[in-house]
Amino acid sequence: MNDSRFKWELAKDADPAAVAALTKAGLSPVLADLLVKRGLKTSEAAQQFLQPDPNLIHDPHQLHDMDKAVDRIQQAIERGEQITIYGDYDADGITSTAVMYETLQEIGANVNYYIPNRFNDGYGPNAAAYQRLIEEGTQLIVTVDNGVSGKTVIDPVMKQGVDVVVTDHHELPAELPNAVAVVHPQYPGTDYPFAGLSGVGVAFKLAWALTDEFPQELLDLVAIGEIADVVSVADENRVLISLGLQVLRQGMRPGLHELVKLAGLNEARLTDQDIGFGIAPRLNALGRVADAGLGVQLLTTFDEGEGQELAKQVEAANQQRRQLVDTIMQPALAQASSAKNQEHAVLILLGHDWHQGVLGIVASRVREQTGKPTIVASVDSGQEVAKASGRSDERFNLFAALDPHRELLTTFGGHPAACGLSFAVDKLDQLQAALDAEAVRQGFDWEKPLPLKLAAKLSPDQVNEELYNDLQKLAPFGPDNEEPVFELANIHTAGVRTMGKDNSHLKFGLRGQQKLAVIAFGHGQDAPLFQAPGNQVDIAATIGINEWQGQRTVQLMLVDAHVYGPLVLDERTTHLRPEHFKADGEYIVYDDRLRANIAPHVGADHALSPAAAQGMDLSHRRVTLVDLPDSLDALRKLFQNDKGAPAQIRLLLMDRQNVYLAGLPDRQSFAGVYGFLRANPRLQWPQQAPAVSQYLKINPTRLNLIIQVFSEAGFVTISNGVLNLQPVSGKTDLKQTTQYQKQLARYQAEKVLLYGDATSVAQWILQCLKKD
Numbered sequence: 186m187n188d189s190r191f192k193w194e195l196a197k198d199a200d201p202a203a204v205a206a207l208t209k210a211g212l213s214p215v216l217a218d219l220l221v222k223r224g225l226k227t228s229e230a231a232q233q234f235l236q237p238d239p240n241l242i243h244d245p246h247q248l249h250d251m252d253k254a255v256d257r258i259q260q261a262i263e264r265g266e267q268i269t270i271y272g273d274y275d276a277d278g279i280t281s282t283a284v285m286y287e288t289l290q291e292i293g294a295n296v297n298y299y300i301p302n303r304f305n306d307g308y309g310p311n312a313a314a315y316q317r318l319i320e321e322g323t324q325l326i327v328t329v330d331n332g333v334s335g336k337t338v339i340d341p342v343m344k345q346g347v348d349v350v351v352t353d354h355h356e357l358p359a360e361l362p363n364a365v366a367v368v369h370p371q372y373p374g375t376d377y378p379f380a381g382l383s384g385v386g387v388a389f390k391l392a393w394a395l396t397d398e399f400p401q402e403l404l405d406l407v408a409i410g411e412i413a414d415v416v417s418v419a420d421e422n423r424v425l426i427s428l429g430l431q432v433l434r435q436g437m438r439p440g441l442h443e444l445v446k447l448a449g450l451n452e453a454r455l456t457d458q459d460i461g462f463g464i465a466p467r468l469n470a471l472g473r474v475a476d477a478g479l480g481v482q483l484l485t486t487f488d489e490g491e492g493q494e495l496a497k498q499v500e501a502a503n504q505q506r507r508q509l510v511d512t513i514m515q516p517a518l519a520q521a522s523s524a525k526n527q528e529h530a531v532l533i534l535l536g537h538d539w540h541q542g543v544l545g546i547v548a549s550r551v552r553e554q555t556g557k558p559t560i561v562a563s564v565d566s567g568q569e570v571a572k573a574s575g576r577s578d579e580r581f582n583l584f585a586a587l588d589p590h591r592e593l594l595t596t597f598g599g600h601p602a603a604c605g606l607s608f609a610v611d612k613l614d615q616l617q618a619a620l621d622a623e624a625v626r627q628g629f630d631w632e633k634p635l636p637l638k639l640a641a642k643l644s645p646d647q648v649n650e651e652l653y654n655d656l657q658k659l660a661p662f663g664p665d666n667e668e669p670v671f672e673l674a675n676i677h678t679a680g681v682r683t684m685g686k687d688n689s690h691l692k693f694g695l696r697g698q699q700k701l702a703v704i705a706f707g708h709g710q711d712a713p714l715f716q717a718p719g720n721q722v723d724i725a726a727t728i729g730i731n732e733w734q735g736q737r738t739v740q741l742m743l744v745d746a747h748v749y750g751p752l753v754l755d756e757r758t759t760h761l762r763p764e765h766f767k768a769d770g771e772y773i774v775y776d777d778r779l780r781a782n783i784a785p786h787v788g789a790d791h792a793l794s795p796a797a798a799q800g801m802d803l804s805h806r807r808v809t810l811v812d813l814p815d816s817l818d819a820l821r822k823l824f825q826n827d828k829g830a831p832a833q834i835r836l837l838l839m840d841r842q843n844v845y846l847a848g849l850p851d852r853q854s855f856a857g858v859y860g861f862l863r864a865n866p867r868l869q870w871p872q873q874a875p876a877v878s879q880y881l882k883i884n885p886t887r888l889n890l891i892i893q894v895f896s897e898a899g900f901v902t903i904s905n906g907v908l909n910l911q912p913v914s915g916k917t918d919l920k921q922t923t924q925y926q927k928q929l930a931r932y933q934a935e936k937v938l939l940y941g942d943a944t945s946v947a948q949w950i951l952q953c954l955k956k957d
């Protein structure tokens with residue numbers, strides 16, 4: 186079986202009685218099964234989940250220091266003080282700023298906002314930025330989506346007589362700032378019932394408390410920020426996001442309405458997936474390559490013309506972000522796959538003048554492709570300190586790995602799966618050694634796949650739009666309410682093709698299912714895996730919908746795949762080139778001279794004779810058959826041992842003889858040549874062979890074989906360059922001669938292996954691997 190990216194874990198069967206009860210109550214069998222597996226076994230529990238109740242949203246005054254925050258802001262409004270909202274440059278920070286700005290404007294505040302610059306100000310409170318705001322007249326600073334880690338900046342500002350109200354949701358440090366209020370769902374010693382609010386969720390609660398009315402018109406912003414920040418989609422967040430999506434579908438904000446159109450999304454049917462993969466990345470792009478303040482303008486404008494122009498600027502930033510990522514990905518992946526980095530379980534990739542705003546995206550993509558936690562760093566020309574972003578997964582705690590080595594870093598902060606840091610370039614080797622040691626300490630094995638929870642098994646004929654609509658009743662999806670992933674076993678692919686300008690994505694159909702397509706983002710390099718004929722394929726996929734020119738069709742979104750049996754790659758060629766020998770693995774070469782020629786390219790230990798290969802354990806290895814064997818039996822013998830099958834067999838099968846095209850001589854050909862030799866004794870051979878071939882209209886290869894067969898049977902002799910016919914007695918079966926049988930074996934090998942189509946060749950190879 187070819188390795189998959191995840192370890193599949195199929196959910197245990199649901200209680201059949203509970204499933205039957207929910208089905209009887211009107212739910213589809215698949216939806217009932219999924220609900221019971223999530224612990225929702227009664228009709229009441231199921232309906233409460235499927236129809237989120239606004240009454241489940243918690244009272245904002247339960248949040249720590251909420252009343253203090255409200256009192257101080259109201260006091261500032263009454264006094265006409267300048268209030269500045271200090272936000273953040275990601276989608277959660279942008280939406281948080283927009284929520285607070287709209288609310289304070291509505292209640293008559295003298296308010297503006299400041300979104301820090303990723304490169305100049307960094308994340309969170311910045312002393313220089315705070316001082317500029319104060320000099321410009323700010324008398325009260327309200328942070329959104331940041332602040333709890335800003336004690337060194339906020340405390341001096343408070344001593345200056347400028348108050349700060351902190352609203353945040355990030356991990357709490359050991360020491361909190363001495364602000365007027367710290368509004369946080371996880372504040373120590375408080376009992377707020379849900380810890381999973383994002384920054385915009387906390388800002389929304391403050392807006393609610395300030396107006397003393399539930400601000401439903403702000404829920405669209407809440408949905409965007411919470412989905413973008415990948416927070417828990419449980420408890421009140423599920424309700425807030427569900428209601429927010431309903432508001433979003435109404436298209437009430439001109440700028441957002443235009444951005445949805447530019448993203449190619451159906452506004453009336455917007456889903457959490459559309460926000461997570463369509464809207465959020467565009468807002469995040471602003472903080473990476475442009476001014477994130479444009480995002481607040483986009484979200485808060487109610488002028489259609491301005492909304493159109495701002496949406497174009499946001500889309501342009503997103504396109505620039507994509508181009509920057511594409512530019513960096515190629516050299517980053519080249520570094521990741523270098524011989525040096527093969528030794529490392531955790532990667533540090535260093536580039537020069539790589540755009541720092543997209544390093545985190547590149548790190549995430551490299552991690553996905555390699556399976557290794559990755560730090561991507563860049564140092565600008567003339568500088569000695571590199572800035573970096575790191576990404577990991579649940580198998581390796583990146584924060585815990587870096588935290589004990591702060592002496593090697595100039596700045597550092599983050600979480601188990603993501604971090605930001607900078608370091609002196611001359612510390613790179615020490616930092617790599619420290620991470621290697623931490624990988625050992627954590628027992629990290631990058632080749633051990635992550636678990637993938639599968640909700641159920643489906644057959645292709647169960648996948649339809651009705652099922653998609655049923656599954657959407659479980660949405661919004663995210664942490665603590667994952668989108669169901671289904672297993673479809675033993676499928677056969679058809680029409681495999683790559684997509685995208687760099688062919689990085691795949692699309693294929695299922696044989697027998699004309700209208701059901703599978704989309705595989707990021708799997709372009711796996712095209713041969715799905716094109717391989719004869720192999721059993723199991724896929725893990727989510728159920729999606731494709732909308733094109735008003736037509737909606739259901740489709741499968743590939744998450745992972747198992748391909749059983751070796752992968753046979755058809756790369757047959759008549760000319761060997763250097764690129765044929767770049768892949769890792771074992772190279773089996775029948776011709777001794779050819780083997781000696783390619784050994785320097787692949788390594789002497791990997792250029793194998795057939796005898797050496799037959800004695801090896803090739804199971805789970807990648808094998809390349811460089812040239813054509815003399816017979817099919819010779820190829821069969823390679824795999825006739827007690828070992829397992831290779832994971833991959835690549836066919837080059839270069840051949841210089843072309844016996845199949847020349848054809849084998851029949852009785853008439855033998856007779857014609859014999860008659861000619863009787864009539865023309867003492868031929869100069871092989872000098873006169875071309876003339877004889879032309880006169881008899883027999884292919885030179887066939888003529889040469891006939892003469893070899895005659896020589897073996899004693900019909901002719903060749904002495905001193907003269908060919909003479911010899912008298913013979915009795916009958917001789919010329920086709921049983923060694924020369925003829927040898928040529929016949931070569932003919933059959935060429936016929937099957939060189940001139941068969943890809944499917945038949947793969948099937949023949951796979952048949953050789955079967956054990957009796």
